Amino acid sequence: MVGGEKRFHLLPLEQLSLSPEARVLDLCCGGGQATKYLIESFSDVTGLDASPISLKRASKLVPSAHYVEALAENMPFNDSSFDLVHSSVALHEMNTVQLEQIFQQVYRVLAPGGFFVFLDLHSPTNPLVWPGLSLFMSLFETETAWQLLDTDLRKLLELQGFTEIKQKLYAGGALQVIQCQK
Numbered sequence: 001m002v003g004g005e006k007r008f009h010l011l012p013l014e015q016l017s018l019s020p021e022a023r024v025l026d027l028c029c030g031g032g033q034a035t036k037y038l039i040e041s042f043s044d045v046t047g048l049d050a051s052p053i054s055l056k057r058a059s060k061l062v063p064s065a066h067y068v069e070a071l072a073e074n075m076p077f078n079d080s081s082f083d084l085v086h087s088s089v090a091l092h093e094m095n096t097v098q099l100e101q102i103f104q105q106v107y108r109v110l111a112p113g114g115f116f117v118f119l120d121l122h123s124p125t126n127p128l129v130w131p132g133l134s135l136f137m138s139l140f141e142t143e144t145a146w147q148l149l150d151t152d153l154r155k156l157l158e159l160q161g162f163t164e165i166k167q168k169l170y171a172g173g174a175l176q177v178i179q180c181q182k
């Protein structure tokens with residue numbers, strides 16, 4: 001609905017200007033679905049995920065990235081380790097307490113001026129999109145995905161200190177991209 005898989009995973013980077021040397025974290029990288037596109041633009045990409053099986057898949061798909069098995073709520077990185085933290089369709093798996101912890105950690109591991117960008121579900125603005133999204137979520141997602149639709153992400157990000165928060169909607173409003181800065 002947004003013009004293909006590559007565009008989907010790269011939507012969070014639109015209109016950002018970052019050097020190819022930027023240190024990039026693909027947060028909750030799964031099997032590397034977005035990592036494989038990030039590595040085309042950045043030489044230093046780290047994928048973090050809690051699932052060793054997913055990380056094994058990711059390291060096969062994108063061997064040139066680094067991988068870390070950890071919880072996003074408790075990242076084993078020094079402060080200011082990254083210039084960009086990117087996350088693709090993962091935050092709907094977190095409850096509000098986890099989201100607060102993750103945003104706090106993302107803020108900590110970002111260098112001053114660094115960007116946090118992510119793509120995830122959103123309440124559709126086009127009512128015609130609701131039946132399809134509801135069916136998808138009922139079949140494949142858990143309670144946290146429904147919770148995300150009612151979560152004020154801007155407020156949670158502001159609480160951690162993020163600024164320049166911009167939200168863009170796609171696919172009849174069913175997808176949101178948020179970009180913000182430390």
Ligand SMILES: C[S@@+](CC[C@H](N)C(=O)[O-])C[C@H]1O[C@@H](n2cnc3c(N)ncnc32)[C@H](O)[C@@H]1O
Nearest residue numbers: 028029030033049050051054071072088089090
């Ligand atoms: C739906 S997948 C998204 C994968 C990938 N980013 C993509 O674009 O398809 C969500 C990923 O989040 C990971 N995950 C869920 N909770 C996590 C947590 N608390 N810390 C780290 N990873 C987590 C899961 O293991 C899974 O790989």
